[in-house]
Amino acid sequence: MPREAQYLAVAEVLRARILSGEWEIGERLPSRARLAVEYEVGRNVLQRAMNRLIIDGLLEGRAGSGTYVRTPRERLRLVRSRLRHRRVDSRPGPDRRERGRADAWDSHSQVRVPAPEPIAERLAISPGDLCVNTHYEFLADGQPVQLSESWEPLAITGETPIVLPEMGPLAGKGVVERTRSIGVVISRVVEVPRPARATQVQANLLGISVGDLVLQIERTIFDADGRPVETADMVIPDVRREVVYEFGVDRP
Template sequence: MPREAPYLEVANVLRARILAGEWAAGERLPSRAQLADEYGVGRNVTQRAVDRLIIEGLLEGRAGSGTYVRKPRPRLRMVRSRHREQRGGSPFRADMKEQGKNGTWEAHSAARTPAPERIAERLAIEPGDLCVVTRYEFLGDGQPVQLSESWEPMAITDGTPVVLPEMGPLAGMGVVERMRSIGVVIDTAVEIPRPGRATQEQANLLGISLGDLLLTIERTYYDTDGRPVETADIVVPDVRWEVAYEFGVDRP
């Protein structure tokens, strides 16, 4: 059997030392140069080993300060259920209220955006058909909670007061309420959760580390005719939130 790459061997040793409590949570590790001397390897090897443990969530880098053992952070539960779509108004704001937090968000919409192939497939339209795309940063008590990128076909909303989700008379009221106001009744939501790792941009927006675990939820709303009317990618940082799905059970 071939040996592991040197940086993986160093990462394994460092991981074992961290889990054994040699460095306490919040304690600074020796510099990469010191670790390189200790293990008899090049600094690039210790750099890659430390980067690997940052991705795993055991360490965190602080600009200009060094590398530290990451402190455990409390995880809250985010419940996704049919109930969240029946409360009226913004489901996110209602979710945060149940957590005792004030839910707010920042959003930027771009109209007349051609749908890329992956979005067109989800919306049952042709690639290049015009949509409104809205990118959200959701906050709870001013702290990042989740990101979302939402797409709506302009064939449905163009010329109506709700063409831009965060402008007009129903700004911020959520997709279900906005669509209902123009006669489009949503009765089904399909969600596909997928695990992933944070890109640098996602990490910066969510206040987490590069490579942290994420849950990306691909959500699509359908009207009573089975037509997809909106699709979104919702990104939740796993280090801070666990997502639970609640299902009603029909009684016999």
């Protein structure tokens, strides 16, 4: 049997045993060595099979302890809509009380950060042009639910009271309201969602496993002249969030 098919076959057998309740939630599975002998496969094949179930959210590895049946987590809906909220922001605000919404966040901004080439391209500026770079970590009911990294060209907000998103008279008010205060009107938002696997850093911050599915959303906000005024990369753990896009229909 090809090695690829081997590890997938073992993963499916283990999946069936887990779903049948052979091991209870929170229970430690037999060692990899024991399971490898039981299935008459090499340890590498067994390791790949268990990694597949870790990625799928059925198992979790605990350093120095073993592999356990993972406690199911409720998957809440996260609606991204222009209908219910006209506000455009990489941070859900405290006025949004939808169940599962972020109700607390930490942020850290740096000023005069040179734009990396991919960010410069998205902002239609030159690589190395100075920006304000802000990292956000969002919590809902004490659980991490989203990461965001925002970039704003210093050429737009520099020397204004809104240069720092979380400080000043409009701290935390969002891109639309902040930029409006300096005469910049937002007219368009473009979001590009892509599936990905959690990196080590993302997994640590979100409380998930390395390799877990995440949704990465590349979001860029444009003013009335078509100029990009902010771009952000959002990371949402798939195991906790079902992301739904809601659109209106133009009537004739």
